[in-house]
Amino acid sequence: MTWSKLNAIIEQNTSFLVSSHISPDGDCIGSQLACYWLLAERGKDVVVYNADPVPRKLSFLPGAQVITTTFPRRTFDVLIVLDASNRDRLGWDSSVPVPSCVVNIDHHQDNTAFGDCNILDSTVAATGQILYALFSDAGISYPPHVAQALYAAIMTDTGGFRFSNTTGTVLRTCADLADRGADCAEVYRHLYASDSQNGLTLKARIWSTLAFHLGGRVCTMELPMGLINEVGAEYGDSEGMADFTITAEGVEVGMLIKYNERETHFSMRSTGRIDVGSIARSIPGGGGHMNAAGCTLYLPLPDAMRRLLAILEGTLE
Ligand SMILES: [Mn+2]
Structure with missing residues (x-):
């Protein structure tokens, strides 16, 4: 149901802007990279923009260099917002025109449902878990670097599987992502053991x-x-x-x-x-x-x- 709605938006449009909140974390970046892959795979014109740069420790994720902090002064058919409970969290200048179709994918309990298409689930640990579920529902198979991005998203928002949101679903999801090629030790090392x-x-x-x-x-x-x-x-x-x-x-x-x-x-x-x-x-x-x-x-x-x-x-x- 949710997938078919999102899928229809993807099918019917050509250009996509994918953004996430200020001070992006692993859930933002991991989710954005998975979303970028999905759209680029289908030949869409995609720009991934955040107000703040990719944190150093997340720059190892393959594809992280596509994320720009230069606001694209052009129009897009669709804006996809990931992991942000409201529009202000994007940190954009309020004068910026927003695409007429906004997709809002998030797990924050206080999300204001600001999108035209809202895919919200506050029972899951991370936005990356929502994307994982969408991919699973649609039967989409994805390469190891996308599994790794989703794994990093979930690992970040569960504090490295230590917070109370570390459910059986989280662990089963991550076990599957490991089977699909996520390198768990590499993600751990970059996220938690790589200070400058x-x-x-x-x-x-x-x-x-x-x-x-x-x-x-x-x-x-x-x-x-x-x-x-x-x-x-x-x-x-x-x-x-x-x-x-x-x-x-x-x-x-x-x-x-x-x-x-x-x-x-x-x-x-x-x-x-x-x-x-x-x-x-x-x-x-x-x-x-x-x-x-x-x-x-x-x-x-x-x-x-x-x-x-x-x-x-x-x-x-
Ligand atoms: Mn999150």
Whole structure:
């Protein structure tokens, strides 16, 4: 049903723009590469554009070089948005004209169904898993590098098969992707064991800001945005640090706080009892999942911290 709708859009159109959210992660890039392959295979004219570049550790995925950060000033028949809960997440200038047909494929629970064709499933771990299911339903066989891209997508969003979204379906999907040629050890090495020296230095500086609040139930780490340039690291080098904020005993909510003089961004994590998605949504522009969410306050760090800790204090009661 869903596949036939998407398939009809693919058949009836010629040019496709494929995009994903700002600060793209493995689910964005892996899903985009699988989508690119599907369209290119059918002889379609495809441009894959993201507002932010492919993180260094994901650039090993075959085909990653097709993803551009130069906005294509031309028209397309169809825009396919992957892994973004709303249009603003694309980080595009709002004056940019959007193709008349928008396909929205995503697994975020707060997706606004902004597409003309919405393929949404918040029960799955990753957008890559939705694409896997679409390919399976359609009986499409794909080469090992596409299996590898989908595997990287799912591995990223399950935190390397460690989060509570690591279901039997996830493992069966990934077992099948391995059978289809995904190199699991290679993906692991690139995603989790390939820091640059500057990237590891950045992590050390972030670790040095570790602090506990509200009787040890909240843990924070901080990243002043200027630090990335200062140590010669890349934005993506801080990825995964938010996950460490909930590893200490007794902590219920963890936050990696990125800030400059004007704004403060919170990447929140929960060990399960507190719904950080609803906390994030209580702040304009915020959103995410129950266990992982983000929001931005347009305040300097001390004021933003006070605001967020006050909200958390009420929630933790
Ligand atoms: Mn995702």
